[in-house]
Amino acid sequence: RKGTAIITGASSGLGLATAKALAETGRWHVIMACRDYLKASLAAKNAGMEKGSYTIVHLDLASLDSVRQFVRNVRQLEMPVDVVVCNAAVYRPTAKEPSFTADGFEMSVGVNHLGHFLLARELLSDLTSSDYPSKRLIIVGSITGNTNTLAGNVPPKANLGDLRGLAAGLNGVGTSAMIDGGEFDGAKAYKDSKVCNMLTMQEFHRRHHEATGVTFASLYPGCIATTGLFREHVPLFRLLFPPFQKYVTKGYVSEEEAGKRLAQVVGDPSLTKSGVYWSWNKNSASFENQLSEEASDPEKARKVWELSEKLVGLA
Numbered sequence: 001r002k003g004t005a006i007i008t009g010a011s012s013g014l015g016l017a018t019a020k021a022l023a024e025t026g027r028w029h030v031i032m033a034c035r036d037y038l039k040a041s042l043a044a045k046n047a048g049m050e051k052g053s054y055t056i057v058h059l060d061l062a063s064l065d066s067v068r069q070f071v072r073n074v075r076q077l078e079m080p081v082d083v084v085v086c087n088a089a090v091y092r093p094t095a096k097e098p099s100f101t102a103d104g105f106e107m108s109v110g111v112n113h114l115g116h117f118l119l120a121r122e123l124l125s126d127l128t129s130s131d132y133p134s135k136r137l138i139i140v141g142s143i144t145g146n147t148n149t150l151a152g153n154v155p156p157k158a159n160l161g162d163l164r165g166l167a168a169g170l171n172g173v174g175t176s177a178m179i180d181g182g183e184f185d186g187a188k189a190y191k192d193s194k195v196c197n198m199l200t201m202q203e204f205h206r207r208h209h210e211a212t213g214v215t216f217a218s219l220y221p222g223c224i225a226t227t228g229l230f231r232e233h234v235p236l237f238r239l240l241f242p243p244f245q246k247y248v249t250k251g252y253v254s255e256e257e258a259g260k261r262l263a264q265v266v267g268d269p270s271l272t273k274s275g276v277y278w279s280w281n282k283n284s285a286s287f288e289n290q291l292s293e294e295a296s297d298p299e300k301a302r303k304v305w306e307l308s309e310k311l312v313g314l315a
């Protein structure tokens, strides 16, 4: 049978390219989990995806109620859940003030980490009961959260500190809009959220891989300088960033190529190892990459897991 893959944020950029790459193989049905139904359906059409190859289901990660409703809606489809890809993200580098999700969490960490954390926890039982030969939960990471890389050392650097802001509810009361309790910085909030994504993947692996057989993985697909992720950046940045990545850092990757990379992590029979953060070299060959000290700290992973559980109402 065909595999079924849920992809969050499949209405643009990496998520859309991955949905298209998977659908084109004829071996996958894609559930596009998107906050804007019309945008998603136009995106799928314009990408040339065949009608029967996907289903769009509404999901707004900035609302825990929406996440729970999404899970109910997916179960009503009576399709197996074989792979889940947590891909959607917001990046607010020029924001001066924090904005908040429906549940009152700072937006970047609220959407990128907490919304996905609840989604992944809820769907774990569905993944576990799937009879697909290789069931996978993938959380898209990033180099920018990894301070062991050049890109990860561009200030402001990711740093979760002692997690006091997360423990206080990440609700902007006092200085708790940031995980470390520091002053609000939109670019840092994004990087912190990506560290949480990578920590969550590893904690899932430690807690659930053996018992469920699910493969947990993260990846850095390369710098896809053309996606909507940079939509809130200043215009000059948006103009210069793609050529800079292409010719100076040489980290540039097209949306199509990045989509193929993520599609490998979804379905390639050689990428079944769990607990891995995948990257690709210049020749587009995948390899197991090293995470920074903070992004691979098991104690921090456990604490982020436990605090996140409380915030999303699982503990």
Ligand code: NDP
Pocket (backbone or CB within 6 Å): 008, 009, 010, 011, 012, 013, 014, 015, 033, 034, 035, 036, 039, 059, 060, 061, 062, 086, 087, 088, 089, 090, 111, 140, 141, 142, 143, 194, 220, 221, 222, 223, 224, 225, 226, 227, 228, 229, 230
């Ligand atoms: P895009 O902005 O193109 O895509 C982000 C997607 O997330 C969009 O589909 C967007 O929906 C969706 N989204 C945003 N907020 C919500 C929400 N509240 N609920 C549901 N969906 C939401 O960016 P990319 O494709 O670049 O980013 C995809 C992933 O790749 C992210 O995890 C990012 O961190 C990661 N990444 C990107 C890199 C890059 O260079 N671009 C590098 C490394 C990692 P809508 O279309 O409605 O706005």
